[in-house]
Amino acid sequence: KDLFLYLNKQINRTSLKNVITKRYFPDVIPIATSDTSYLDIVAEQILRESAIQYKKTIEQLQKENEETFEEEVYIRNNVFKQKVPQIYDYTCSVTGLKIQSNYRHSLIDACHIIPFHLEHDDTIGNGIALCPNLHRAFDNGLITINTDYRIVVSQHFSENNLSTHSIHQFDSKKLILPCNKLFYPRKEALQWH
DSSP states (O other): OHHHHHHTSHHHHHHHHHHHHHHHOTTOOOOOOOSSOHHHHHHHHHHHSOHHHHHHHHHHHHHHOHHHHHHHHHHHHHHHHHHHHHHTTTOOTTTOOOOBOTTSOBOOEEEESSOHHHHOOOSGGGEEEEOHHHHHHHHTTSEEEOTTSBEEEOSSOOOOTTSTTOSGGGTTOBOOOOSSGGGSOOHHHHHHO
16 A cells, blocks of 8 residues: 555656666667657547547557567557546546545546447547436447537336336436546547547
8 A cells, every 4th residue: 555655746756767767778769758658649639630640650559669569559558548537537528436445446437439440539529428328328338429419318128117226317418528628528539439
């Protein structure tokens, strides 16, 4: 627990990394560091690039090094999984559910509107923040979102409508959107879904 709390601070992680590198890899000359880490660069691409530009970036990375491409996709997907809930303030965009533990765990998922395997799109405009059960409902077509950012619930399933956890209760509800309009879900992606 103490180590976990210690490593929550960037300065401590950097310090530990430097000690381990110096101790176990004394002959390695460190690459010049900058104020911007690779993960920060990826986060900026996910937040700021258009879907078309991002897809070109992914295709270029695949051409450059097929061997590390899967690793690159994994890294980028993890940044996507961090950034989407963050821009929605760790709140489910449908229910308003927001639960965070003291250890920075959140129950909110980053959901691709168009599945990544189809478009290679990890941009913010292709993501929404959902609680796990609605993430699955979205992925399975039980709910979708129209271009007015309202929830549309499928009529092709049944549930206990008396339950306080009913999915049908969200039909026509307005989506809870990020504060910054630049991060709203792309209407083209919503139309596709």
